[in-house]
Amino acid sequence: MTTAAALTIPFERIAxxxxxDIAERIAEGRRLEGRDAAALYRTADLTGLGLVADAVNRARxxxxxxxxxxxxxxxxNICTLRTTCVFCGxxxxxKEAGAYRxxxxxxxxxxxTGNQGLTKEFHIVGGLDMKAGLEYYTTMxxxxxxxxPNVHIKALTAVEIAHIARIxxxxxxxVLTALQAAGLDTMPGGxxxxxxxxxxxxxxxxxxxxxxxxxxHRTAHGLGIRSNCTMLYGHVETIQDRVxxxxxxxxxxxxxxxxxxxxxxxxxxxxxxxxxxxxxxGTATSGVADLKMLAVGRLFLDNFAHVKSHWIMVGTALSQIxxxxxxxDLEGTVVREKIYHAVGAKTQQxxxxxxLLGLIRGAGKVPAERDSFYNVIRTFDDDGEAA
Ligand code: SF4
Numbered sequence: 283m284t285t286a287a288a289l290t291i292p293f294e295r296i297a298x299x300x301x302x303d304i305a306e307r308i309a310e311g312r313r314l315e316g317r318d319a320a321a322l323y324r325t326a327d328l329t330g331l332g333l334v335a336d337a338v339n340r341a342r343x344x345x346x347x348x349x350x351x352x353x354x355x356x357x358x359n360i361c362t363l364r365t366t367c368v369f370c371g372x373x374x375x376x377k378e379a380g381a382y383r384x385x386x387x388x389x390x391x392x393x394x395t396g397n398q399g400l401t402k403e404f405h406i407v408g409g410l411d412m413k414a415g416l417e418y419y420t421t422m423x424x425x426x427x428x429x430x431p432n433v434h435i436k437a438l439t440a441v442e443i444a445h446i447a448r449i450x451x452x453x454x455x456x457v458l459t460a461l462q463a464a465g466l467d468t469m470p471g472g473x474x475x476x477x478x479x480x481x482x483x484x485x486x487x488x489x490x491x492x493x494x495x496x497x498x499h500r501t502a503h504g505l506g507i508r509s510n511c512t513m514l515y516g517h518v519e520t521i522q523d524r525v526x527x528x529x530x531x532x533x534x535x536x537x538x539x540x541x542x543x544x545x546x547x548x549x550x551x552x553x554x555x556x557x558x559x560x561x562x563x564g565t566a567t568s569g570v571a572d573l574k575m576l577a578v579g580r581l582f583l584d585n586f587a588h589v590k591s592h593w594i595m596v597g598t599a600l601s602q603i604x605x606x607x608x609x610x611d612l613e614g615t616v617v618r619e620k621i622y623h624a625v626g627a628k629t630q631q632x633x634x635x636x637x638l639l640g641l642i643r644g645a646g647k648v649p650a651e652r653d654s655f656y657n658v659i660r661t662f663d664d665d666g667e668a669a
Contacts, residue, residue, distance in 0.1 A: 289341040291334055298327035305334045308581065316525045319582040323521045323574055335577035335608030342587065343610040347642045348652035350614040351635075352436075353401040355392055357422065358383040361409030362445070366488040369475075369517060371553040373409045383411060389422055390429060400615070400635075401430075403654045406437035407472055410445040416460055419446070423465035434467045434654040440498035440509075441473035441490045454501045462507060468654055469502055471510035471545055477530055478523040485517055485556055492527075496534050503540025508655070510590075511541050515575055516549040516567035517556060524575075528582050535585045542656060543588035543611060546575040548595040572596045573607045580608025588656055593633070598641055605645040611656070612638065 291309055296302040300321045304314065322331055360381050361373035374381035384392070393404065404426065408414070423435055438446075438461065447457045458466070475485065477492035490498075499509050513527050535541050548567040551557025580589045590611040593601035601612055615633055633641075639662055642649035651660040 287341060287344060289337055291337045295333055296327065296330035298325045298330050301325050301327050301330040301334065304581075305330075308334065308338065313584060314582050316529055319525045319528060319578055320521050322578045322581065323524060328570055328573060331577050332573065332607045335580040336606050339580055339589070339608045339610055345646070345648045346650050346658070347605055347610055347612060347645070347647040348588075348650050348656060348658060349612045349638050349642075350403050350652055350654060351400050352403040352405050352614040353393070353396045354405045354407075355384075355389060355396075356408045357389055357406065357418075358408040358411040358414050360411040360413070362412060363410055363486070363488050367486045368555040368559070369485050369514070369549060369557075371550075376412075383414060386421060386425055390425060393426055393430060393433075401433055403434040403436055403614075405470060406435065407439055407442065407470055410442060412449060416446050416450050416452070416457060420460055420464035423461065427465035435465050436468045436470055436510075436654060437461075437466055439470055439473035440495045440502075443469070443498050443502075444490050444494060454498050455505065458498075458502055458505050458507060462505060466507065468542070469499070469507055469509035471512040471541075471543075472547075474512045474527070475514040476517075476519040476523050477527045478519060481517075481519050481523055492530060496530060499540065500534060500538060503534075503538035508540050508542050510543045510545055512545045512547050513575070513579075514547045514549055516571060517560070524578075525582075528579065532583055532585060535583070539585070541586060543590045544579045544583050544586050545590045545592055546572075546579055547592060548572055548575075550595070567596070569596075569600055569603075572600055573604060576604050576609050577607040593641075598633070598637075602641050602645045605642070605647050611652070612642070614638070 289309060291305050293302055293305060296305060304318045304322065325331055359372055359374050360376050360383055364373040364375050367373065419438065426433065426435060443454055443457055447454050450457065473490065474495055475482065475489065482489060482491065502509055511531050513524065515524060531544065551560065551562040557563060576589055576591060588611050589609050590613060591601040591604040591609045592613045594613060615635065639649045649662055650658045653659050
């Protein structure tokens, strides 16, 4: 397996002088400024940007691309913000057609049967449901751990944690401590959207603000709960908004070191109010925009070990190409994805192990299964068997 190596940037193949200048500073070990990230978003030299991001990624991870045997469970789509998160097609009001809230038995049934016992991580997120409070989740996590003690529980976005704290009249720390005692291991990064107040006013005006999203993650990190972070892009945000968002994530990572991975999330315009308002349908974002988000994330977030491509949102073909644009981790097996398919994602809802291995090898990379903390736990021989 090819592992981390010295940073080697092919400067002669970078056409844009601005990208070359930034690459030289990276080679000198200097940190990128916000204006550098903006220049990278604006460059027409996608190849040059990719070469730099790939070099930085290879210096950390060699040719290894990791994935997890994970399983998504979305216990409730009932959400108090149903009418104000205008980019969301997943949420329902309590009495609306299609509204659901799983019973404990339904959660356990899905957990047991979803992936023939191969799941090593549950990714559990849902709506802000007034009837899904602390006890709903502590009972769920205890039951999951009792039945499947070796499965990692990555659950509840910062927005959901703040919602539970509000309805229970408890602090974020109290809620997180109770969830941790019940079995919560790490937190996903959803709910960040784009941090800009102006953007939030337009796409999610009642949602937890940027400072509180950061505050919940800071509290979690202080309790030893590591987390991921995201950025929803491709809607109404500007390049400056993206840069400020990345800056806030990098600042918290400097402070706590608690983030595991950065995961850009492409906006899907179908079946949601924002898409209709913007007059957009079908393809969510351009392939160029998707690759730039990942590559700039790799370069600006120099204190993040992992950048993940979410094939559910950008498709498997783009995710494969992204492995040459700074990405070292792919979304895993997933099993049953609901949230992005509710807004028109046409991608697969699950991926088998052979499919994932083929995708990674097809990019000339070396697949490896990881645990939820990104430690490699299994490599594969050419037949896809564990090596
Ligand atoms: S994005 Fe999340 S918080 Fe907003 S309506 Fe959808 S489920 Fe609710």
